[in-house]
Amino acid sequence: MTDHLSLLEPDVLIIGGGPAGLTAASELSARRAGHILVVDREQEAGGIPRHSDHTGYGIRDLHRVMSGPAYARHLVDQAARAGAEIRTNTMVTGWADDHTVEVTSPQGRYQIRPRAIVLATGARERPRTARRIPGDRPHGVYTTGQLQNLVHLHHQPVGKRAVIVGGELVSWSAALTLREAGCTPALMISRYPKAESYAAFNAAGRAVLRVPVATRSRVTQVIGKGRCQAVEIEHLDTGKRRTIECDTVVFTGDWIPDHELARAAGITLDEGTLGPLTDSALRTSRPGVFAAGNLLHPVDTADIAALDGKHVAQQVINHLHGERRSAAGVRLTVSAPFRWIAPQILRPDDPAPARGRLLLWTDEYVRFPKVTVRQDGRAIARRTLPWPASPGRVFRVPSSLLDGVSQAAGPVQISL
Structure with a gap:
């Protein structure tokens, strides 16, 4: 016998209360798109910035510089003032049908059947287990998110080194x-010839935080019974190994989208990003279901995710007004050293992607990247860009490079 669950029918359901979801909610509510409902599984909305207690947030979307917690509070307040409803401690557990989700919250279980859905569930760092790092299983091993949650939200101590x-x-x-937290960062380890972050951050980190960086290196073993005692690292070029004493290890980056809901829905995923396959209007393979933020490009900065939310709002409004996508579309692909591109489909009459940028991820550092666009084996555009392609951060390519793409021809390949 099936439980009879109560049903909510908002105009738009946004799943995920981080920068992308909250900005989409603000924009939709401000433009009177109807009842906008945001659900988030955490106790408070705001996403990762809630426990990222340092400055640097809000630059591109708000044109100001804020700390992570202040930025999160601002986005929550902005969405609420615009008229969006935000429900926290609310977990979407599955799909009742193609456009109805099942929800569990402290108020009980119920269903939500909106006219449109925006998936904005974000991304997470791969933990040690997913990276297959051998050795002992001591306490004191975290991802950045776990560390910041422990320190900034729960005010708990970590180690000393x-x-x-x-x-x-x-x-x-x-x-x-x-x-x-009173813990000294003794060493940063990168498998690349230089740390993946921007040069300015690397220089400031070394000078101000005094953190040495071991490049072309990897962790081969975690050592410790009870509490972490050390890690063994190996230089990738020489094979030389050494042991670094520490009581804390933080695995950072190596992001994967929180795509479980998209997978459960049978929404087509991109093989590169592992997030939903989308066009430049941020439509997924399921009509009426959109996606935005770091679910699509794991991982970009919070302000870029927020601008995705602003971009998707107009596309949701178009859908509510009866606009439907054309069946045609050209697939965008990449070749090494690129790992993925977002969005992945170019359709006629669709808008340019957010900020007029294609987002790509590279596995090699190229100081002066010459980007080539090919279709059916023919080069249709080439441009040398003045910013480097660097592992560990999104590489942005002007979408105007696709102006010569033919909708009647085959897939487009973007390469260096």
């Missing part, structure tokens, strides 16, 4: 959090 695995922007965020 830490090794940070990864050299991305988030790795320096972890270093700041460790310092605040």
